[in-house]
Amino acid sequence: MGEVAQYANLFSEIHLPDGGFRTSGYSWLGSEWPAKKWKILDPDQPHLKPAWINFDVPAMAGQTFLDRPELVEDIKRSIAIAVELRTVLRRKRQGLFCGSRSSIRLFGQKLLRIYREILDMGFQGPSELDEEHLSELRNRLLYPERVSRQYPEKLLQLIEKKGIDAVPVKIVKSRKFPCHVDKARLQFMTGISDWRLSAECRQIVHDITQELAEKYPKYSWEEVDVNDAIDYASKTQARNHGNTLKLLHMQGELLQNDFAFPLKVDPYPDETPADFVDGSFARDGHPTRPCRGRTRNLPVPVFLKLMDASVRWLIDYAEPLLALEEQIVTEFNELEASLGNERARRVANARVRELSSESEWVDKPCSPFPLANFRHFRAASDSKYDDEFIGEVQTLLGQGLGARETGARLEISKSSVEFIKARYIDDRDSHSLRTTGVSLNYALYSYLPFCCSVILLAFTAGRESSIGDLRFGCMKKIAGLRYINLYIPKTLRRYEDLPTVELVEKAVSVLERLSATARKKTRSDHLFQFDDLVGDRVKGVRFDTVYPNFFDFIDMPRDEDGAFWKLSEHQFRRFFAIMYFYRYGKDNDSDFESLMYFLRHCDWSMTDRYLTEEEQGRIFREVEEEWLSHVIVTGKPVDQSLQNLMVDVNKVKESVINGTTIAREKDAERALKRVQDDGLVFEFLSFGAVCLGLSPGRAEIAECAIEIDGEFAPRLHKASESLCSGCSNYVVCDSLVSSKAPESPSLTPLACKSPILDAVLSQVESDDA
Structure with missing residues (x-):
């Protein structure tokens, strides 16, 4: 009880005589402590118009902060401490100075933002954050919340999961005002703040409103304003968030018993929040995120590199990692019982480095071996002590000086000398071993x-x-x-x-x-x-x-x-669709209807966007050119229908292929380019064939050629099996499966049977005749 009394006397502004936290009697608080919305008066001029801090705001999807009473209490206490102890905090130069109603309101808003970020990261409160996750939180706070918490993605996930009919709307049957999406309820469902600050979110809500207007035309609907703005990060805002986070840590360190979830780890141990923000902006510039619309497709080589790495991790590296985990956990549990947690952890780190360095998967593509340590992720980086400095420490220790005297001469602490000796000189825990920087x-x-x-x-x-x-x-x-x-x-x-x-x-x-x-x-x-x-x-x-x-x-x-x-998930669904036709199409008689059923699409247009000519034509061309170039290089086509093509290829092969040393398959693309540059150009047709009509000297013999000012040009846009059949430039190739589909009189081979479309097309054809 003596300790409690002393504690209360030190901070009588916020504590009761029995040591409890005071929840009344604050001159700047114009409302009751339990209120959902606090009325904030100016501490020095209470007659000024008050500010407000609302706690009944989304904390996460389907919950407000009022649904998390321990967090609300922590936030309210943090605000009270920041105001009542502002003089003490100012002397310590920690965090924000809450001396006015606007600064108090600002501090409260920043706190709510920080707690939302923590919940979004999957934690219950600040006390659960370690150094790694605090680093993530600091980086999040550099950006506006609509960027760091991905508001557009959250809106899209809600719509995709529950459907457009689940979007909350306000219906005004009198038509006095237009019907519109219910902002407050939408934010509550998704756990976000004001979505109108995001151009991407406005575009999404605009599209939803348009769809609702088409579905319910008897109502008048609001026009959501959409502009092509960008999301940007403000250095001032980033500093304010950093100062708030720093103050929250200082409060938790000083008054740990007053918080349910005190922030125990210092978020800025080596620099001030302002220095961190300035350094981040200097390195990266002002972080911006354009209103990008739909996620761009990854280039084919980039996507395949990701697939290759993922397959290697699953097939080659998963079992060794799981086996190593089993062995290290067993050893760690035995060591912890005899050596204690700290020493056992260091030994476990060393064992991970030693055992993983002996793995057969060291230096394999994308391999995590050799691993850096047991538990904690650390990016591979240089030591802050260079070799010369470590050599000086070693020299002084070798002369018989103790750690304290050595530290005094080099102006570092005794513990730093002991650390350098254990880690770099004695290498007690195998830190000298080369690693990838990844923990087990x-x-x-x-x-x-x-x-x-x-x-x-x-x-x-x-x-x-x-x-x-x-x-x-x-x-x-x-x-x-x-x-x-x-x-x-x-x-x-x-x-x-x-x-x-x-x-x-x-x-x-x-x-x-x-x-x-x-x-x-x-x-x-x-x-x-x-x-x-x-x-x-x-x-x-x-x-x-x-x-x-x-x-x-x-x-x-x-x-x-x-x-x-x-x-994005659409990139992977597109990959599946392309693999379905290219890899399995010829042997398994794949068809559009089967793919559409597998993707569980309800109409053909949903599948069509994965296989449009613009999208699939480019990727099929890349794959087919790589395959065909390999055929040309080896001179051994599996497809018998390519024999005709090989006759023409052999005419230029001697000057190109035989004059080039080709030992690896990856050189095939380069070889094909040289074949094309030398005079033979391959144009892939959509129905599984190759046209040579663009090659020099071959245009004039094309069945479809037209003469313009003495120059011949093939009409490739007219290409079809019936028109090209018999042309000397036409080479049938059953191995080319891109877009192979029977000819159809409808406007698109992917469209469903439509008498209306066919009638329109017939009318157009008769008019042309």
């Missing part, structure tokens, strides 16, 4: 689940929400074939069994092993939950924070602006 924990519970999700998205064509909902036991065998049970969110909104491949079965098996302990703790059968090597709680995986690290780890190319390529 991060490899197993961040990179590996990410790679599994890439495989699942690509080879099931499932949506992101479907993959995230996968359950234990979702794989089954029926009549010897593999099926995966997936939820179909957009169209059917029910679970379906879809045929799948062995690679998907392997990915599910790995996820089941990784999630086994977490599923026992939560009594839930979801696969994307993990009780990792830290073991403090069950966690999910935020792929938005994992994929940039993984992209850098495998040296993925960036876009023309130096930014990471964005991933």
Whole structure:
């Protein structure tokens, strides 16, 4: 009780005599403490117009802060401490100075933002944050909340999961005012703040409103203003958020017993928030995110590099990582009982480095071996002590000086000298071994689940929400074939069994092993939950924070602006559609209707966007040119119908191919380019054939050629099997499967049978005749 009394006397402004936190008697608080909305008066001029802090605002999807009373209480206490102890805090030069109603309101708003970010990261409160996640939080606070918490993605996820009819709207039957999307309810459902600040969100709501207007034409609907603005980061705002976070830590450190979730780890241990913000802006410029609309497709080589790395992790690296985890955890538990946690952890780190450096997968493409440590992810970086400085320490110690005297001469602490001796001179824990900088924990519970999700998205064509909902036991065998049970969110909104491949079965098996302990703790059968090597709680995986690290780890190319390529489920569904036709089309008689059914699309236009001429024509051309160039280089076409083409190729082969040393398949594209430059040009036709009509000297012999000012040109836009048959430039090639479909009188080979369209086309053709 003596300690409590002393504590209360030190901070009588905020504590009761018994040591409890005071919840009344504040001159600047014009409302009751439990109020949902605080009325803030100016501490020095209470007669001024008050400011307000509203706590009945979204904290996460379906919840406001009032649904989390412990968090609200922590936030309110933090505000009271910031105001009542503002003089003390100012002397310490920590955080914000809450000396006016506007600064108090600003501090409250910044606190609410910080707590929303923490909840969005999957934590219950600040006390659960470690150094790694605090670093993520600091980086999030550089950006506006609509960017860091991905407002547009959250809106799209809600619409995709529940459908457009679930979007809350205000219907005004009197037509006195236009009907419109209910902003407050929409924000509550998605857990976001004001979406109108985001140009992307306004575009989404505009599209929703347009669709609702078409569906319910008897009502008048609001026109949502959309401009082509960009989201930008303000240095001042970023500093304010940093100062708020710093003050929150100082409060939790000083008054830990007053908070349910005190922030224990210093978010800015080596620099001030202002220095951190200035440094980030100097390195990266003002972080901006253009209103980008639909996510761009990854270039083919970039996408295939991601697929290659993911498959390698699943097939080659998953089992060694899981085996190493089992061995290290066993050793760690035994060591912890005898040596204590700290020493056991250091020994475990050394064992991870030693054992992983002996792996057969060291230096393999995209390999995590050799690993850096046991639990914590650390990017590979240079030591802050250079070799020369370490040599000076070693020299002084070798002369018989103690750690304290050595530190005094070099102007560092005794503990720093002891650290340098243990780590760099004695190398007691094998720090000198070369590593990839990846921990066993991060490899197993961040990179590996990410790679599994890439495989699942690509080879099931499932949506992101479907993959995230996968359950234990979702794989089954029926009549010897593999099926995966997936939820179909957009169209059917029910679970379906879809045929799948062995690679998907392997990915599910790995996820089941990784999630086994977490599923026992939560009594839930979801696969994307993990009780990792830290073991403090069950966690999910935020792929938005994992994929940039993984992209850098495998040296993925960036876009023309130096930014990471964005991933979306549509890129993987497009990959599946293309593989379906290209890889399996010829041998399995694949057709558009089967693909449409597998994707669970309800009309042909939904599938068409994955296989438009603009999209699929380019990628098929790249794949087919690579394949055909290999045929030309080897001179051994498997397709007998290519023999005619080889006769023409042989005319230029001697001057190009035989004059070039080609030892690797990847040189095939270069060889084909040289063949084309030498005079033979291949034009791939949509019905599985090659035209040579663009080659020099061959245009005039084309059946479809026209003469313009003495120059001959083939009419490729008129190409068809019936017109080209018999032309000397026409080479049938059954191996080219792109867009192979029987000719149809309808306007598009992908369209459903339509008497109206056919009648229109017949009328156009008769007019042309």
